[in-house]
Amino acid sequence: MKFRYLGTAAAEGFPGMFCVCDACKRARIAGGRNIRGRSQAIIDGKLLIDFPADTCMRVLNGTLDLPAIHDCIITHRHSDHLYAPDLEMRKKGMCKADGEVFRIYASRPASDIIKETMDIYDLYEVVELHAIKPFDVFTVAGEYKVTALPASHDPKVIPDGGRAVFYIIEKDGKRILYAHDTGYFPEETWKFLEENRPYFSLASLDCTGGPLPLRVNHMGLAACKEVTDRLKACGCFDGSTRVIINHFSHNGGLIHDELVPVAAEYGFEVSYDGFELTV
Numbered sequence: 562m563k564f565r566y567l568g569t570a571a572a573e574g575f576p577g578m579f580c581v582c583d584a585c586k587r588a589r590i591a592g593g594r595n596i597r598g599r600s601q602a603i604i605d606g607k608l609l610i611d612f613p614a615d616t617c618m619r620v621l622n623g624t625l626d627l628p629a630i631h632d633c634i635i636t637h638r639h640s641d642h643l644y645a646p647d648l649e650m651r652k653k654g655m656c657k658a659d660g661e662v663f664r665i666y667a668s669r670p671a672s673d674i675i676k677e678t679m680d681i682y683d684l685y686e687v688v689e690l691h692a693i694k695p696f697d698v699f700t701v702a703g704e705y706k707v708t709a710l711p712a713s714h715d716p717k718v719i720p721d722g723g724r725a726v727f728y729i730i731e732k733d734g735k736r737i738l739y740a741h742d743t744g745y746f747p748e749e750t751w752k753f754l755e756e757n758r759p760y761f762s763l764a765s766l767d768c769t770g771g772p773l774p775l776r777v778n779h780m781g782l783a784a785c786k787e788v789t790d791r792l793k794a795c796g797c798f799d800g801s802t803r804v805i806i807n808h809f810s811h812n813g814g815l816i817h818d819e820l821v822p823v824a825a826e827y828g829f830e831v832s833y834d835g836f837e838l839t840v
């Protein structure tokens with residue numbers, strides 16, 4: 562699988578939209594990999610992960626061929642991962658799409674937001690919503706086996722089990738763990754991982770806080786190390802697993818260039834917008 566980060570910041574963007582902190586000032590001056598948009602990634606140019614408002618800018622600047630994409634999995638309802646009103650732009654009269662629907666997979670409450678948007682703009686001809694639940698295993702684009710795991714993020718939990726999720730994505734015997742947004746994983750997720758022991762070639766871990774000791778809702782470097790150690794102990798990671806930290810907030814205080822040597826001490830690579838690798 563060819564995995565590409567499209568956006569690697571937390572919700573504020575990095576530099577933050579309205580922010581004049583020292584890290585944001587340094588990021589603006591340094592430019593390049595130090596400038597991060599909101600969370601999004603794509604696999605093989607066809608399986609999109611998350612749909613933030615920044616999706617539009619990626620289409621405009623040529624980094625995302627959205628008309629060619631028909632499948633999108635959503636982690637959760639926060640606006641840096643889901644900006645549902647832009648689905649209207651696929652409506653007939655607003656767009657000449659290729660006739661294939663845009664399939665979007667999300668757990669509640671994110672799927673409720675998408676459904677409400679589909680109701681408002683009457684998108685049922687062009688968007689197909691698949692409401693999933695934590696621990697669902699489903700096939701996307703006919704070739705990717707996707708497993709939704711409960712995240713420790715967003716306190717809203719729906720009585721039917723709906724909540725924020727993150728994903729295992731599997732194809733041709735290779736597995737990617739895309740763990741955003743989440744704090745240290747919930748025990749029910751650990752139970753699944755420790756019972757099933759899926760081996761990951763690549764893991765993208767929430768490291769919103771960078772050097773800050775975040776462990777609930779989001780993680781920092783120390784919690785990412787804890788997760789990595791536990792995944793190694795159960796055989797899900799080994800020395801060949803590429804562990805990439807991602808989803809950074811300016812509140813962590815380190816711009817990309819400053820974070821790279823700190824992360825290297827933990828054995829982690831640092832994401833940046835446009836970072837592409839093959840597993």
Ligand SMILES: [Zn+2]
Pocket residue numbers: 571572600639641642742808
């Ligand atoms: Zn986020």
Ligand SMILES: [Zn+2]
Pocket residue numbers: 576577580581582583584585586811812
């Ligand atoms: Zn800032």
Ligand SMILES: [Zn+2]
Pocket residue numbers: 637639714715742
């Ligand atoms: Zn979030």
